[in-house]
Amino acid sequence: MPNLYGVILAGGWGASLWPLSRLLHPPSLLHLPGCGEGRSLIQETVARVLTRIPPHRIILVAPREQELEIRRHLELLGPGLSREITILAEPVDRNTAPAIAWAAQVLARKDPQALMAVFPGNQLLARPQYLWEALAAAYPVAQEGFLVALGITPGGPETGYGLIRQGPPLGAASGSMQVYRIEGFGEKPDPDTASGLAQGGYCWNSGIFLWQASSFLEALGRWRPQLLKNLTRMGLEAGASPPPGDYGRLENISVDQAVMEPHDRGAVISLPGDVGWHDLSTWQAVWEAAPKDQDGNYAAGEVLYADCRGSLVLATHRLVAGLGLEDLIVVETGDALLVAPRQQAHQLAKLTEPLKAQDAEVYRLPRTVFRPWGTFTVLEEGPGYKIKRIEVYPQGRLSLQFHHRRSENWIAVSGQAQVTRGEEVFVLQPQASTFIPREMPHRLENPGTAPAVIIEVQHGDYLGEDDIVRLEDVYGRLI
Amino acid sequence: MPNLYGVILAGGWGASLWPLSRLLHPPSLLHLPGCGEGRSLIQETVARVLTRIPPHRIILVAPREQELEIRRHLELLGPGLSREITILAEPVDRNTAPAIAWAAQVLARKDPQALMAVFPGNQLLARPQYLWEALAAAYPVAQEGFLVALGITPGGPETGYGLIRQGPPLGAASGSMQVYRIEGFGEKPDPDTASGLAQGGYCWNSGIFLWQASSFLEALGRWRPQLLKNLTRMGLEAGASPPPGDYGRLENISVDQAVMEPHDRGAVISLPGDVGWHDLSTWQAVWEAAPKDQDGNYAAGEVLYADCRGSLVLATHRLVAGLGLEDLIVVETGDALLVAPRQQAHQLAKLTEPLKAQDAEVYRLPRTVFRPWGTFTVLEEGPGYKIKRIEVYPQGRLSLQFHHRRSENWIAVSGQAQVTRGEEVFVLQPQASTFIPREMPHRLENPGTAPAVIIEVQHGDYLGEDDIVRLEDVYGRLI
Numbered sequence: 001m002p003n004l005y006g007v008i009l010a011g012g013w014g015a016s017l018w019p020l021s022r023l024l025h026p027p028s029l030l031h032l033p034g035c036g037e038g039r040s041l042i043q044e045t046v047a048r049v050l051t052r053i054p055p056h057r058i059i060l061v062a063p064r065e066q067e068l069e070i071r072r073h074l075e076l077l078g079p080g081l082s083r084e085i086t087i088l089a090e091p092v093d094r095n096t097a098p099a100i101a102w103a104a105q106v107l108a109r110k111d112p113q114a115l116m117a118v119f120p121g122n123q124l125l126a127r128p129q130y131l132w133e134a135l136a137a138a139y140p141v142a143q144e145g146f147l148v149a150l151g152i153t154p155g156g157p158e159t160g161y162g163l164i165r166q167g168p169p170l171g172a173a174s175g176s177m178q179v180y181r182i183e184g185f186g187e188k189p190d191p192d193t194a195s196g197l198a199q200g201g202y203c204w205n206s207g208i209f210l211w212q213a214s215s216f217l218e219a220l221g222r223w224r225p226q227l228l229k230n231l232t233r234m235g236l237e238a239g240a241s242p243p244p245g246d247y248g249r250l251e252n253i254s255v256d257q258a259v260m261e262p263h264d265r266g267a268v269i270s271l272p273g274d275v276g277w278h279d280l281s282t283w284q285a286v287w288e289a290a291p292k293d294q295d296g297n298y299a300a301g302e303v304l305y306a307d308c309r310g311s312l313v314l315a316t317h318r319l320v321a322g323l324g325l326e327d328l329i330v331v332e333t334g335d336a337l338l339v340a341p342r343q344q345a346h347q348l349a350k351l352t353e354p355l356k357a358q359d360a361e362v363y364r365l366p367r368t369v370f371r372p373w374g375t376f377t378v379l380e381e382g383p384g385y386k387i388k389r390i391e392v393y394p395q396g397r398l399s400l401q402f403h404h405r406r407s408e409n410w411i412a413v414s415g416q417a418q419v420t421r422g423e424e425v426f427v428l429q430p431q432a433s434t435f436i437p438r439e440m441p442h443r444l445e446n447p448g449t450a451p452a453v454i455i456e457v458q459h460g461d462y463l464g465e466d467d468i469v470r471l472e473d474v475y476g477r478l479i
Numbered sequence: 480m481p482n483l484y485g486v487i488l489a490g491g492w493g494a495s496l497w498p499l500s501r502l503l504h505p506p507s508l509l510h511l512p513g514c515g516e517g518r519s520l521i522q523e524t525v526a527r528v529l530t531r532i533p534p535h536r537i538i539l540v541a542p543r544e545q546e547l548e549i550r551r552h553l554e555l556l557g558p559g560l561s562r563e564i565t566i567l568a569e570p571v572d573r574n575t576a577p578a579i580a581w582a583a584q585v586l587a588r589k590d591p592q593a594l595m596a597v598f599p600g601n602q603l604l605a606r607p608q609y610l611w612e613a614l615a616a617a618y619p620v621a622q623e624g625f626l627v628a629l630g631i632t633p634g635g636p637e638t639g640y641g642l643i644r645q646g647p648p649l650g651a652a653s654g655s656m657q658v659y660r661i662e663g664f665g666e667k668p669d670p671d672t673a674s675g676l677a678q679g680g681y682c683w684n685s686g687i688f689l690w691q692a693s694s695f696l697e698a699l700g701r702w703r704p705q706l707l708k709n710l711t712r713m714g715l716e717a718g719a720s721p722p723p724g725d726y727g728r729l730e731n732i733s734v735d736q737a738v739m740e741p742h743d744r745g746a747v748i749s750l751p752g753d754v755g756w757h758d759l760s761t762w763q764a765v766w767e768a769a770p771k772d773q774d775g776n777y778a779a780g781e782v783l784y785a786d787c788r789g790s791l792v793l794a795t796h797r798l799v800a801g802l803g804l805e806d807l808i809v810v811e812t813g814d815a816l817l818v819a820p821r822q823q824a825h826q827l828a829k830l831t832e833p834l835k836a837q838d839a840e841v842y843r844l845p846r847t848v849f850r851p852w853g854t855f856t857v858l859e860e861g862p863g864y865k866i867k868r869i870e871v872y873p874q875g876r877l878s879l880q881f882h883h884r885r886s887e888n889w890i891a892v893s894g895q896a897q898v899t900r901g902e903e904v905f906v907l908q909p910q911a912s913t914f915i916p917r918e919m920p921h922r923l924e925n926p927g928t929a930p931a932v933i934i935e936v937q938h939g940d941y942l943g944e945d946d947i948v949r950l951e952d953v954y955g956r957l958i
Contacts, residue, residue, distance in 0.1 A: 019800070306829040315816075319841050321498070321830045323819035330818050337794075339809050339818055340802035350785040351800045362798050379859045379866065385892045387858065387866065387934060409912050411888045411936045413864045431938045433888050433912045455866060455936050457890045459910045 001139065003113045005213075006053040007103040009096060010042050010062035010070055010121040015352045015363060016281050019336035020314070023356075024065055025366035028121035029073065032280055033290035033298055033312075041122050041280060042070060043077045046085070048128050049119060055084035059106065059238070060121075061099040064089040069370045088236075091244040096207075097258035098250040101220055101231050106238045108213040115142055116216070118209040118255075124289050126276020131208070134269050137174035138210045141267050146170070147211045147219060148179065149260060151203030151270035152277050161204035161279065162256060164268050182266035185256060203270045205256065206277060216259070223262045227251045283329040283338075283345035287312040297325075301332070310342065334367040334377070372475040373398050374451070386463040388456040392417065392446035399473035400443040406460030406467060408436040410444070415452030418445045428454070441471055480618065482592045484692075485532040486582040488575060489521050489541035489549055489600040494831045494842060495760050498815035499793070502835075503544055504845035507600035508552065511759055512769035512777055512791075520601050520759060521549060522556045525564070527607050528598060534563035538585065538717070539600075540578040543568040548849040567715075570723035575686075576737035577729040580699055580710050585717045587692040594621055595695070597688040597734075603768050605755020610687070613748045616653035617689045620746050625649070626690045626698060627658065628739060630682030630749040631756050640683035640758065641665060641735060643747045661745035664735065682749045684735065685756060695738070702741045706730045762808040762817075762824035766791040776804075780811070789821065813846040813856070851954040852877050853930070865942040867935045871896065871925035878952035879922040885939030885946060887915040889923070894931030897924045907933070920950055 012026045021027045028042040035044045049058060055078075062070050067089045071082035088102055100118055107114040117135055125131055131150075138148040151164050167183030185205070221228045227250055234246050251258070260266055271277060278289035290298035290312060297308050301315030305322040313322055317334040329345050331338045340348070355363035368377040373396035379387045392398070392415070400420065410419065412428040419428050420443035421436060427447075428434055436442045438460070446452040460467075470478045491505045500506045507521040514523045521539075528537060534557075541549050546568045550561035567581055579597055586593040596614055604610055610629075617627040630643050646662035664684070700707045706729055713725050730737070739745055750756060757768035769777035769791060776787050780794030784801040792801055796813040808824050810817045819827070834842035847856040852875035858866045871877070871894070879899065889898065891907040898907050899922035900915060906926075907913055915921045917939070925931040939946075949957045 019798075304830055304833065307823070307826075318813070319498075319815040321815060321817050323817070323826060323830055324823035325818060325820075328818070330816075332816055334797070336798040336800060337809075337811055337816060338800050338802070339804060339807070341804075344786070344803035347786075347802060351783055351802055354783065380868070382868070382892070382932075385932075385934065389859070389861070407910050409890045409910070411890075411912075413861070413936075413938065431886050431888070431914065433890075433914065435910065435912065453861075453864075455864070457892075457934050459892065 001052075001115070001136075003111060003115050004053060004057070004135075004139075005107050005111075005114050005116045006049040006058040007100065007107075007116050007118045008042075008045055008049060008058065008060045008121050009099055009118065010060050010066070011090065011093070011099060012120075012122055012281075015356070016348065017283065017286065018348060018352050018355075019331055019333045019338050019362065020316075022362075022366045023364045025069075025370075026063070026066065026122075027280060029066065029069060032286055033300060034124050034278060034280070034286070039077070040073050041124075043073050044124060045119055045121050046074065046077060046081070048125060048131075049117075050078075051128070052132055053117075055081055056086075058084075059086045059088060059103045061088045061090060061103055063093065064091050064241075068372050072370075086238045088238065089241065090247065091242055092248040093252075094247065094250055095252050096255040097220070097224065097227065097253045098231065098247075100255050101217070101228065102236060104213040104216045104220075105231065105236065108217060109237075112214060114213040115139070116211060116213050118207075120207040120279065122280050123207070124276065124278040124280065127274075130271050130275045133175070134177055134271055135210055137177040138179055138267070138269050141171050141179045142210045142212060142215070144171075145212065145215045145218075146179075146265050146267040147216060147260065147263055148209065148267045148269060149182065149185075150206045150208035150210070151268045152206050152275070153203055153270050153273040155273040161206075163202050164205050166201050166203065166268055166270075170267050177269060179267050179269045182260070182268050185261045185266065203268065206271070207279065209255070215265075219259050219263050219265070224251060224253070224258045227253070227258065283312060283331070283340070283348070284342050287329065287342055312342070336362045371398075372396070372477075374446075376456075379455075381463070384459060384461070386458040388458070390444065390454050390456055392444060392452045392454075394446055394449045394451065397445040397474050398443055399468075399470040399475075399477060400441055401468050401470050402439055402441045403460075403467045403469070404438065405462040406458045407438050408442075408459075409457040410434050410436065411455045411457075413453040413455060415450050416446060416448035417452040417454050418447050419443070420445075480531075480594070480615075482590060482594050483532060483536070483614075483618075484586050484590075484593050484595045485528040485537045486579065486586075486595050486597045487521075487524055487528060487537065487539045487600050488578055488597065489539050489545070490569065490572070490578060491599075491601060491760075494835070495827060496762065496765065497827060497831050497834075498810055498812045498817050498841065499795075501841075501845045502843045504548075504849075505542070505545065505601075506759060508545065508548060511765055512779060513603045513757060513759075513765070518556070519552050520603075522552050523603060524598055524600050525553065525556060525560070527604060527610075528596075529557075530607070531611055532596075534560055535565075537563075538565045538567060538582045540567045540569060540582055542572065543570050543720075547851050551849075565717045567717065568720065569726065570721055571727040572731075573726065573729055574731050575734040576699070576703065576706065576732045577710065577726075579688075579734050580696070580707065581715060583692040583695045583699075584710065584715065587696055588716075591693065593692040594618070595690060595692050597686075599686040599758065601759050602686070603755065603757040603759065606753075609750050609754045612654070613656055613750055614689055616656040617658055617746070617748050620650050620658045621689045621691060621694075623650075624691065624694045624697075625658075625744050625746040626695060626739065626742060627688060627746045627748060628661065628664075629685045629687035629689070630747045631685050631754070632682055632749050632752040634752040642681050643684050645680050645682065645747060645749075649746050656748060658746050658748045661739070661747050664740045664745065682747065685750070686758065688734070694744075698738050698742050698744070703730060703732070703737045706732070706737065762791065762810070762819070762827070763821045766808065766821055791821070815841045850877075851875075851956075853925075855935075858934075860942070863938060863940070865937040867937070869923065869933050869935055871923060871931045871933075873925055873928045873930065876924040876953050877922055878947075878949040878954075878956060879920055880947050880949050881918055881920045882939075882946050883917065883948070884941040885937045886917050887921075887938075888936040889913050889915065890934045890936075892932040892934060894929050895925060895927035896931040896933050897926050898922070899924075
């Protein structure tokens, strides 16, 4: 299918898998049980798409703040991939309609015949051959101008996914697969409705779609003309960097609500229930996707447990001991811990909303913060000091900076840490240390080929991240 | 009551309140909800005893390894107390019978008329006036040679405490308080038995006793002659340091089993159920003693919760978020986390026994390890490095030492850290650092009056605590 393009939505700013995911570390960047070979969810998704669509026909829409980290995940999956795959970087958190519309515009200009398959970046699919069969069956229908949604045949009542009601068949069946008209497109059902739906004629909305880029833009122009007009006015190309103000004015609406619900040329084709499809948008879904022991438990990290059933226990930084747990989620990270019944995990917002409202670090930042030059991790904070482990990637280069309110001791642990300290430039050998007084311009870089690790001890009456005055930065960050 | 002495059992090596308590950090050293004014359990107990018994008539039996830390708690309670109160330091973990017998021998030699009141070191008592009334009522009976146990009138069925069955009254009642003969002395009941006992005639065994030291030794000689003989052979005085081999050969048996059960001159007096007595030997008991919100929750530390009931959540090092918890115990420390239903908390050994069997650090050592000179806390370990925060008490002095396999960077954070580094001696000013190569003798001490805090970064292929060669130590530790 030479006109088939893949569009992967790598955003999802939410904190649905908090405390593993954070505002600046979305679910698609996580390594979760069910992902193969130590892959992240986005790597898993890209690898799946790559089996049928070459990288130069893949577009990834991602928040600008995660672009660098996503590129790193792509490079780890296959060297060169981050250059071959097009990344559209959103400057502001927007829902799926604007993201998909941007990709559709880019594709329609590039190839008027383009068919785009849209994939959420946080799903697993154990048996993807069904996906490709379904897309092949949907292909002729999409070429007729239909917007085709992929459905999942429900295995039981479920309130976590939106529903699609099937209408009369459309076109010829392909093997056992038949495309239907969409008769109704709905929100997540309440529990009563959900339990009445198992009988048939309904499927879950997987968030996977197939359509001609041009049909989609036409439908968008009909149902959300202002959104299309505002987007068109920006005249965005691939590689463009939309102004946050203009992009932020695009209507913040899902593609389901903006187009699929009102549209009269929607179609649906369902995957069988046993394809191993998992939308990892809640801890309950992660538990479902995880390989479990005979008592229904999944544990990762340093975990000790007895008499537990149906529980998911993830430990990242220390021993987690569980006794008598029933259907519980326990997720431990270096700076936060979540305990909740699996059945209530979808109400996580009750906890994360207050954190969001406070703009709490534990909501925004992962414990290990990814920067273009490497990472830093706050190991400990106490009165008057803060300890960080800083890892500088090979060839990474922090900004030339100084601080008004803190001094720093740097101790090299491994690798080649090149230090600029006022007028001096020298390599800090492992075990050696150097002191950076307040107000002194300094820079850290790694001229080597292995990561450089240093321990930084900050001293001062104020130790916030915002006391950085950048004098020069190779990544263009001066604030 | 000039002949009344207080004996406080500060041991309890177990890990019943793991992960807060550790083999080398027993429950009596913990600060738990229900303790007043930031006191530890042992401070709470000593303060209670001190209201009626002067410090020179108090004996504390404690594991030798905790003696220094207990002295520190006593000094914090009242300067000079650690010298006035006698501490008997057990070199080996033994049960209550040998501990009490040692104290009884010391007292009987000092004062042939000595009456000793025995108190476990891990209990709370909200209304202690009843305790003193009960002891006053028991006094004449104890003087007649009876061994008097203090009972607690049960508020409901409970399987966590041993039982005492009351027989006929003994002596005259004092107000509403009556001493009874003990008719039966039993182990913790099974749930069926427990629910049948609420009607009366039974009470819980509080572990508090009153008797003449001489009557106790007489009874011990009758029921456990070998234990008494072995103890007598050691000829221990207060301040003596029994050889671990000899002390370790004393029968490891509880006072209940060794003496109270077989003895025919046992008596019991009960405290009313509402005295606010709490034996903090399980997390369930800690929850019961804690002041709770209207939904029965107690939370301490950085805790965020919603829709929780009947739960105890303690956070010491990071945010703990609980959603929908019901009757759950969540205890977070820097290196371990426990999650268990309250009702199952007494089965904690299912988790701690495997840790004990592995001699795991997380079972033995608290995250902050107490030393005679101060404390150290391992903040982070990674490949080739380990980071510690070291706090040296005023006038504290580490041993002069060197390491075969590691070098160290020291960074001063606060206080006066005096460094010996080979031939040099100097004060490391806050923010300054120094490097200790492998094999170089070094020492850290604090000549100041405020604690000195340094951050230590170790480098090496092996970073175990046992790579310390001590050349000189003011606390007599050369291995």
